[in-house]
Amino acid sequence: MNEHRWLQWAQRIQAIAQTGLTYTKDGYDMERYEELREISIEMMREQTGEPYPIVKELFASEKGYPTPKVDVRGVVFQDGNILMVREKADGKWTLPGGWADIGYTPKEVAVKEIREEAGLDVRAVKLLAALDKKCHPHPPEPYYIYKLFILCEQTGGSPTAGLETSDVAYFGEHELPELSLNRTTESQIRLMFDYLRDPRKEVTLD
Structure with missing residues (x-):
């Protein structure tokens, strides 16, 4: 298995969460997408060893539809x-x-x-x-x-x-x-x- 597959998973989860937070109008869905974003941040933090605030700023601070x-x-x-x-x-x-x-x-x-x-x-x-x-x-x-x-x-x-x-x-x-x-x-x-x-x-x- 690709040794960096975890990174691809974290990126996809973050992208799904960011897209959902951009377009959803439902409060319940908003909570679920926020939870997904937190999971992606924890995955990155666990793998990189960087503090939570740094990971969140670099990895999960953008808004709007995610693009490369x-x-x-x-x-x-x-x-x-x-x-x-x-x-x-x-x-x-x-x-x-x-x-x-x-x-x-x-x-x-x-x-x-x-x-x-x-x-x-x-x-x-x-x-x-x-x-x-x-x-x-x-x-x-x-x-x-x-x-x-x-x-x-x-x-x-x-x-x-x-x-x-x-x-x-x-x-x-x-x-x-x-x-x-x-x-x-x-x-x-x-x-x-x-x-x-x-x-x-x-x-x-x-």
């Missing part, structure tokens, strides 16, 4: 190597990117993140992959996340670390540094190199 969060990663190649940045948060490497921002298109997010994290001006070219994080070997976390990988071409700038990054470098497919697995996995980077070898490869969609 979107993480956008920019993919830039140079001389057969891929652009990566070292995260200050954990000292490990990842493709530049982050949460999608309200008011920005996915292409605009990729361009903005690469500029902020790697100091490069780029043009977003095309979507390479739209992945569901649960289908890939990331560490567990409370959010349900879709990941978009967007191919970009450098138009200016020079590699420069930003506020959230400490280093910028290009790496070959078989010379990858220690990865920030919560953000990017080795298999995902190797998938990006597949697109370098075959630019006509279809978009990968989970």
